[in-house]
Amino acid sequence: EDKVVQSPLSLVVHEGDTVTLNCSYEVTNFRSLLWYKQEKKAPTFLFMLTSSGIEKKSGRLSSILDKKELFSILNITATQTGDSAVYLCAGLQWAGNNRKLIWGLGTSLAVNP
Amino acid sequence: EPEVTQTPSHQVTQMGQEVILRCVPISNHLYFYWYRQILGQKVEFLVSFYNNEISEKSEIFDDQFSVERPDGSNFTLKIRSTKLEDSAMYFCASSYFVAEAFFGQGTRLTVV
Numbered sequence: 001e002d003k004v005v006q007s008p009l010s011l012v013v014h015e016g017d018t019v020t021l022n023c024s025y026e027v028t029n030f031r032s033l034l035w036y037k038q039e040k041k042a043p044t045f046l047f048m049l050t051s052s053g054i055e056k057k058s059g060r061l062s063s064i065l066d067k068k069e070l071f072s073i074l075n076i077t078a079t080q081t082g083d084s085a086v087y088l089c090a091g092l093q094w095a096g097n098n099r100k101l102i103w104g105l106g107t108s109l110a111v112n113p
Numbered sequence: 114e115p116e117v118t119q120t121p122s123h124q125v126t127q128m129g130q131e132v133i134l135r136c137v138p139i140s141n142h143l144y145f146y147w148y149r150q151i152l153g154q155k156v157e158f159l160v161s162f163y164n165n166e167i168s169e170k171s172e173i174f175d176d177q178f179s180v181e182r183p184d185g186s187n188f189t190l191k192i193r194s195t196k197l198e199d200s201a202m203y204f205c206a207s208s209y210f211v212a213e214a215f216f217g218q219g220t221r222l223t224v225v
Contacts, residue, residue, distance in 0.1 A: 034212055042204060042216040043156070088156065092212050098169040099144065101213060103156040 002027045004091050006104035014112050017079050021107045023089035024071040031094035033065050033072045034101065038086040046074070048092075079111045115139040119205050119217035126195055126224055134190045134220045136205030142215070144208045145188045147180065149173070149201040150219075156204070162188065195224045 004025045013019055025033065032050040036043035047056045049065035049072060056063050060079075065072045076083055086108050090101040118137045126132050138145050147159040160170040160180055167180065179191045188207075192199055203220045206213040 032212060036216075041202070041219045044216070045214040048212050048214070090156070097163055098161070099212075100146070100158040100161055100169060100171075101148075101156075102158070105155050 002091070002093065002102045004089055004102050004104035006087075006089050006107050008107060009105065010108045010110075012110045012112065013079055015080055017111075018075065018077045019079060019109065021074040021076075021087050021089075021109070022071065023073070023104055025089075025091040025102070026070060027091035027093050027102050029093050029095040030067075030091055031099075032092040034090045034092060035063055035072070035074050036088040036090065038088055038106065039084075043088055046087075076109075079109075081111050081113055084109055084111045115215070117205055117207055117215045117217035119203075119220050121220060122218065123221040124223070126222070128197055128224055129194050132192050132195055132222060134192075134203050134205075134222070136188045136190070136207075136217055137186055138188050138205065138207030139209075139215055140186070142207035142209050144168075144210075144213075145180075145182070146206040146208075146213055147190045148204045148206065148216075150204065151198075151201040159190070159203075192222075195222075197224050200224045 007022045034048045035046040047063045052067040060077045063074045086106040088106045089104040120135045145162040150156045160174045161168045177193045205217040
């Protein structure tokens, strides 16, 4: 059964802390791993990782994929209250024209001032 | 910046009624999707649509569900006879090729 597991489920930190969010996956016909930030409503795309070992960065956020060990991490440095959100990880399953995202449950991050 | 738009943002309907959720994907995108998220649960894949036909659907997407792209711009999800367990946030997404980078803001469906 395809699955994506995120840990921790919930995290509370103080502003300025660095956090690491984990995502492990077992997805058949795996193509890529995607990270999204979900605040009030829609998931907002953060990163797509297709190659192993290549770090992607966007400001204080960075992410890397390990296709041998089947996991990815999302790092957020110098956290701010605006980083409070649910961070979702999803595996992109792709076979022919059939493509879909297999989602994790998310990590709920609360950053306190 | 291009965006996927969904209407309505919230709909309350009586059990057994039909609902149509509407989405306007980004104009040059080729793949269209519906996902749903029941409160407190995972985002779940419902259906993908490519080249004017369903390319894949999940076990959730039974005969009560249908999708259409009636006029080349709108992408609709119809639930024929709603059940209480259909209450969820429904997200539309579109992509040009690689992956679903663009999600709509969602329609919250409440079935009473």
